[in-house]
Amino acid sequence: MSRKKTPKNKGGSVPAASTLPTAANRSRLACSRTARPGPEALPKGPPQSGRPSLGGTGDFYDVAFKVMLVGDSGVGKTCLLVRFKDGAFLAGTFISTVGIDFRNKVLDVDGTKVKLQIWDTAGQERFRSVTHAYYRDAHALLLLYDITNKDSFDNIQAWLTEIQEYAQQDVVLMLLGNKVDSTQERVVKREDGEKLAKEFGLPFMETSAKTGLNVDLAFTAIAKELKQRSTKVPSEPHFRLHEYVKREGRGVSCCRL
């Protein structure tokens, strides 16, 4: 497998650099405190499918995939991405994402460099039409709710309907119950999350962008699944996403908070 390198500050042929948020806007992507790009900085259209020529940071990679973070406003999508990309949690005033933005991260999956282009969408209703356009090119979706916010959990079914309507049929989907560090404020039981996930046949984990619990695991699991789907090496043992997540996912009681 030949290894690709995307030039710095230059998108690959697809999507065109002009359709992507600028580097300046990307650097402003941060959880809670940072300013978000205004509507004028939004990509003009959805990125086209095609790999491995995604816009990038200059990292070498073998295969590349687009992952989207979706869910109600305030569930912690931006924080989850910042935790995964930078290993940080910036508590403070909540600044809602405007439109859509992305970050890249390359993971080593059993010797294969897997590049994830992770799209952080705005949960607010008024940006739905913008984000809908991006669903069809997504290879994977992380659907989040907030364990301290019942509405965000109740809205998961509506999100699934939306996903069914706009995403590819074979999109890899995972349900995440975020903010598991907030034990006092919990209103959605872990079992309820598990039950819902089972009902829809989804892998499920509880996460915390604040402590980092299961954050790397969620993205790694997605990367493993996507890599397997794209490379299909017969000698490699079959990767089973549900089992992996169940086996590797850690409960809140076992971890530092």
Ligand SMILES: Nc1nc2c(ncn2[C@@H]2O[C@H](COP(=O)(O)OP(=O)(O)OP(=O)(O)O)[C@@H](O)[C@H]2O)c(=O)[nH]1
């Ligand atoms: N305790 C706790 N707070 C979190 C966690 N993740 C996010 N938050 C807080 O929740 C608020 C919303 O987080 P964001 O990541 O900006 O939410 P979002 O889903 O990106 O929201 P939109 O951009 O409006 O769609 C912020 O105040 C964060 O500090 C978490 O894991 N634990």
Ligand SMILES: [Mg+2]
């Ligand atoms: Mg956000």
